[in-house]
Amino acid sequence: MGNVKIINPGLITLVEDSGRYGYQQYGVPVSGVMDSYSYRLGNILVGNKEGAAVLEAAMMGPTIEFSDQMVIAITGGNLSPTLNGSAIPMWQSILVNKGDRLIFTGLRAGCRSYIAFSGGIDVPEVMGSKSTYTRGRIGGYNGRALKSGDLLGVRHPGEDPGRLSGIKVPDEYIPDYPNTLELRVIIGPQDDHFTLEGMQAFLSEQYEVTSECDRMGYRLKGKKIEHVKSGDIISDGIAMGAVQVPGHGQPIIMLADRQTTGGYTKIANVISVDLPKIAQAKPGDRIKFVKVTVRKAQQMLREMEDKIAAVKKACVPWKVVTTRLLTLRIDGKCYNVKVEEIK
Amino acid sequence: MELTNRTAGCLNAKQRKSQGGGILYKQTKYLVTGDRALVMEFGNSISEEINSRIRSVGIAIEKSGINGITEIVPTYRSLMVHYDPMVIEYDVLLEKLATLEEQLESVELPSPCTYEIPTLYGGEFGPDMENVAKHNELTKEQVIEIHTSRDYLIYMLGFTPGFPYLGGMDERIATPRLKIPRTRIDAGSVGIASAQTGVYPIDSPGGWQLIGRTPIKLYDPYRENPILLKAGNYIRFIRIDREEYDRIKEEVAKGTYRYIIRNGGGRTTEWEMLRL
Known part of the structure; x- marks a missing residue:
């Protein structure tokens, strides 16, 4: 302690x-x-x-x-x-x-x-x-x-x-943290609430992280993401990394302290392996969203877990294999020493 | 606390069903919400029928013990299923949930329970009681009578820990929100906002018309079951006087208060009931 x-x-x-x-x-x-x-x-x-x-x-x-x-x-x-x-x-x-x-x-x-x-x-x-x-x-x-x-x-x-x-x-x-990042997303759950132009803007334009970014969510600004009718829905669940788009058409990425439910349309969800990237983004950074499938995202997640397992393997503290007590004489003087072989 | 029979006036299952006017989708929509959760959407309106379906599927999932499902979050018209993709992949989960829906008939469903919320109306704890009475051309007594005469369905919990989104309030006591919201509403406050009623589990700002306060704790992070209510069940406000309020408050503080949860006409105070 x-x-x-x-x-x-x-x-x-x-x-x-x-x-x-x-x-x-x-x-x-x-x-x-x-x-x-x-x-x-x-x-x-x-x-x-x-x-x-x-x-x-x-x-x-x-x-x-x-x-x-x-x-x-x-x-x-x-x-x-x-x-x-x-x-x-x-x-x-x-x-x-x-x-x-x-x-x-x-x-x-x-x-x-x-x-x-x-x-x-x-x-x-x-x-x-x-x-x-x-x-x-x-x-x-x-x-x-x-x-x-x-x-x-x-x-x-x-x-x-x-x-x-x-x-x-x-x-x-060791990751690097560029100021322009690509976030891979899975489209949905309310993708049908957006116009074709809205979806195109979301997937082709860059969005900038505003100063309103904290553990609850990151507000971004960029080309308006257009809704078919409105940005409101009957409240439903919000997953980590959900990209919420209220009526004003500007995306908000929902993060660790997000509320559990909400009444705004969600155009997409950032995939798990890319969440650490958005967590390291700061005001002024620019984001480009790229669409992937849920299957692909889960495959990448398994690869990421393999990667972490590899780091774990490489990072184990050394262990004492054998211990010997020796009496050594150096320049005529005697020393009792404990020798540990490590691995 | 004295136990008297208060089952009179609450709706039976059939009556409850007939209140709902929502339409269930013929086929449940499965929506992708990232690589760790999916949403089962059952309809596109707020109705008791849809909510009852959500409750059934929720219980079926809990009973099924499908490996890899980590949490479920029921909301007005959908159920979010959180899962660990390292344990179960999206396609496999989808298949299992679809099978579960087909077999729903065979799942034994406990009937929903009703939590009793003892409430002291008016006075210092209900500063807006007069507004509500005046707005609806009723007396204070009538407002209380109407407010305590029904069971309210807990559609979902959200906004803050343990905040219930309730349905079914009588339109005769509907009152618009305050023009200027209060910066602080004390935990336990019971209020009305338009045609909705609710109770605040924690101190928070808000614009609801406050008509009373309960001495019980809907949320206590240090209690074995931190949140009293669960979606899909009902709550009923029970009028109490100041003496009872003070006594219950003391019992709650000491941890000796026995929460009253009615189930199928009978009564139980077992904590297990909270997990129905």
Whole structure:
């Protein structure tokens, strides 16, 4: 068990896990991390189980002081992490010591950073999840975003911290975050509510991320997506990544904190493997939507899972194969040493 | 809490059915909503008949134990089925759901239950009671009588955790929303907006005409069953006085309050009933 102190929360830093499932029929949003790829890899790097709670920081990262020695990993968008004033690498596990300060100095690429701690953040589960649902004031740290002075507990990792540090995600698995991105979508469920011109605009024009973008949804602007009659429907369910188009014809991508149901037409849904891309988009970024089939999307999802499994395989902490106690004489002096063969 | 028979005045299944005027599609529409969910759409209107169908299919899915289905979300006229595509692929799921629909007749359906919502009307908790009475040229007593005389179908939950979209309010007490919405409406507030009635599970802003308040908690994230209500069932407002209100509120705070859920004329307070 260790502690970390929030010196400065940055723009918005939240405790999140994979999400609060099972309560959508009761009107409770799923919440959870926006970029599940970076989140999962972060936990893999520090030897955590995949559902462990991490910090999600947007745009401007927090300043954190460690009260104990522990291993952390920073993945996702690059907010320029430094430790005691020196830049530290992302996508690898790092040993930090008591008194060390992690400071993020500025946004360089992407939008959201994930800070995973070996052992995972120790906050109580509310309705089966540690995720913060800020509007409902539950989960995470007292149901809210972090503030200066907050003290977060980190659970004791199963492994010796020294053995967990220095593990790297192989380069080919580290995503880049361009300012123009392609999001693949599956058309529907209300595709028949749009005119041919409307659908053509959606699939051929670029849409820009506006400043109204948060964990609930990303409002985009671009060529109007025309409806046959109106943008209203009798309320139905909203899936993660749904592209909602209200009467004004401008799309909104619904994300982690989205409401469970809504009364606007949904032209398409971003596919699962591309959700991490939109989670890392920021105001001004440009989006091009590309149509794929549900079968193709699910095939890509299986490939993505294979990829994550490969990273997991490449990122296991080294293990002690044999141990020997030796007495060595060096320059006439005798030493008792313990030799561990690792793999 | 005293248990008296309050079944008089509530609708039986047949009467409930006859109220609906919606049209079920001849064939359920299966809509694609991304690679992890699909929507079964049963009609294009808000009706008790369509809602009853949604409830049946929902229960059938829960009973079927189809591997890979993670959550279902019933709404006015459709059912969203969330699934894990790593466990079940779209085509396979589609086939299984279609088969399930064919066999729906053989699925044993428990009859819907009715949750009783004890409500203190008027006074400080019902600041708009006078508006509602005046707008409809009724007395306060008449408004309360009309409001408590029916079971309201819970079409769906949404908007905020545990917020019920209710149907079937008597038009005689319909009242337009406030021109200037309140910035804060306390949890438990019972209100009217046009021809709709509802109850707020959490503090939220809103423009409903408030006629009373319930001391029970429709939503408590730290309770074993965080949300009291479930779509497809009914609620009934029960008039209480201030003394009862205070007593129930205290019992709720202590965790000793026994929620009253009527099922098929009888009564039960078992939590299991909430998962019907």
